Structures are given as structure tokens and as C-alpha cells.
Amino acid sequence: AQTVTQSQPEMSVQEAETVTLSCTYDTSESNYYLFWYKQPPSRQMILVIRQEAYKQQNATENRFSVNFQKAAKSFSLKISDSQLGDTAMYFCASASVGAGSYQLTFGKGTKLSVIP
Amino acid sequence: NAGVMQNPRHLVRRRGQEARLRCSPMKGHSHVYWYRQLPEEGLKFMVYLQKENIIDESGMPKERFSAEFPKEGPSILRIQQVVRGDSAAYFCASSARGSGSYNEQFFGPGTRLTVL
Numbered sequence: 001a002q003t004v005t006q007s008q009p010e011m012s013v014q015e016a017e018t019v020t021l022s023c024t025y026d027t028s029e030s031n032y033y034l035f036w037y038k039q040p041p042s043r044q045m046i047l048v049i050r051q052e053a054y055k056q057q058n059a060t061e062n063r064f065s066v067n068f069q070k071a072a073k074s075f076s077l078k079i080s081d082s083q084l085g086d087t088a089m090y091f092c093a094s095a096s097v098g099a100g101s102y103q104l105t106f107g108k109g110t111k112l113s114v115i116p
Numbered sequence: 117n118a119g120v121m122q123n124p125r126h127l128v129r130r131r132g133q134e135a136r137l138r139c140s141p142m143k144g145h146s147h148v149y150w151y152r153q154l155p156e157e158g159l160k161f162m163v164y165l166q167k168e169n170i171i172d173e174s175g176m177p178k179e180r181f182s183a184e185f186p187k188e189g190p191s192i193l194r195i196q197q198v199v200r201g202d203s204a205a206y207f208c209a210s211s212a213r214g215s216g217s218y219n220e221q222f223f224g225p226g227t228r229l230t231v232l
Contacts, residue, residue, distance in 0.1 A: 004158075007136075031152075044225050045209075048232065093158075097218045102164070102219075102221075103175070105161070108156075109157075
């Protein structure tokens with residue numbers, strides 16, 4: 001079984017500043033993926049970034065990057081140059097790879113507000 | 117290329133009625149996942165289906181809930197005799213394939229179910 005924990009229910013950041021969202025996970029699987037999803041007020045789930053556990057290099061997507069600490073089972077999201085459109089709920093998620101289903105396990109989310 | 121379609125977007129039912137939620141996966145996708153999001157919570161996995169097969173229903177409540185993904189037509193999540201606790205957003209996601217490696221799940225816009 002996998003668990004994902006997000007310890008920051010809410011955060012805020014000034015426009016153009018940098019913010020880091022925390023996530024820890026627990027899994028007994030050796031092969032797994034980690035994700036950050038964004039859910040704006042429209043409620044559409046949007047994939048922000050993903051990380052394969054076997055890759056040591058941290059994933060980056062434009063202004064979004066992760067700090068993946070495998071031994072510590074930590075997977076934080078850094079948003080640089082925050083924009084008003086980044087205001088949303090952010091969910092950390094994991095999925096194991098192998099036989100069976102590839103269900104995503106989500107954390108409870110962090111509500112991010114970008115302040116003008 | 118249309119994304120994952122869900123309908124209806126909003127559904128209101130009285131206690132004891134049946135709710136039918138439909139999901140049409142992206143073109144070329146034959147794997148469907150259903151997730152439920154309770155207020156102020158992350159998404160929780162319910163069921164994983166391939167065409168005409170239920171692969172993993174470990175997250176589905178044992179009573180009143182059922183899912184299908186027929187050879188032709190959309191996937192259906194059916195909730196019989198709804199109760200107020202069923203009020204939630206129900207998301208469908210589809211992927212190209214599910215074994216051997218992880219394939220991204222693309223989410224639909226969700227169906228918001230309200231039970232009066």
C-alpha cells in the first residue's frame with residue numbers, strides 16, 4: 001500500500017516569488033512514479049510534473065521543479081516566478097509500476113494562493 | 117483530439133435514487149480509472165477497468181456501487197440508493213495501456229454529485 005502526506009493545508013506567495021510545497025510518501029514498491037497535479041477552481045486535474053523513482057535527476061518543467069529525496073521519501077515542488085494563474089489546489093500523488101493496476105494515490109492537497 | 121469526456125457535469129439526486137455517471141475515454145485509450153473526491157480531500161481510487169473487464173475494484177464500496185466499461189460506449193459508474201455521504205466529485209481518467217510501464221492518466225472534468 002502507498003501513502004502520500006502533504007503537511008501544508010494552505011500556503012501563500014507573492015507574485016513573482018518562489019514557493020515550495022512539501023510532500024512525503026511511503027511505499028514498499030521498488031518501481032514507482034511521483035506526480036504533482038494542479039486543480040484550479042474549475043476542478044480540472046492538470047498534471048504539472050512527474051518523476052520516475054529510478055531517475056536520480058530531478059524533473060523540471062519550465063517554472064516547476066521537484067526536489068526528489070528518495071532515501072527520505074520526500075518529493076517537494078518548487079514554483080519559481082509565481083503567477084496569479086498558479087493559484088490552485090496542488091496534489092502530490094504516487095503510482096507503482098508493475099503487475100496490477102496503476103492507481104494513483106493522492107495526498108490531501110495544499111491550497112496555494114498567489115497574491116498580487 | 118477530444119479529451120476525456122464526462123457527463124453529466126452536475127447531477128442532483130434525492131436519497132434512495134440511482135445515479136449514473138458516464139465517462140468517454142480519450143480516443144485510442146482502453147483503460148479507465150474512477151476516482152472520488154470528497155469535499156476538502158484528495159482523490160481516492162475506486163476502480164480500474166479495461167474494455168469489458170474490471171481489473172481492480174479494491175477502492176469501490178462493496179454495496180450500492182458498480183462500474184462497467186462495455187465493448188461499445190462509455191464507462192458507467194452506477195450508484196444505487198444514493199445517500200448524502202455519496203455527495204462528491206467523481207473523476208474519470210483514461211490511459212493508453214496499463215501494464216509494463218506507466219502511462220499517463222488523463223482526467224476528465226468530473227461529475228459533481230449532490231444528494232439531497
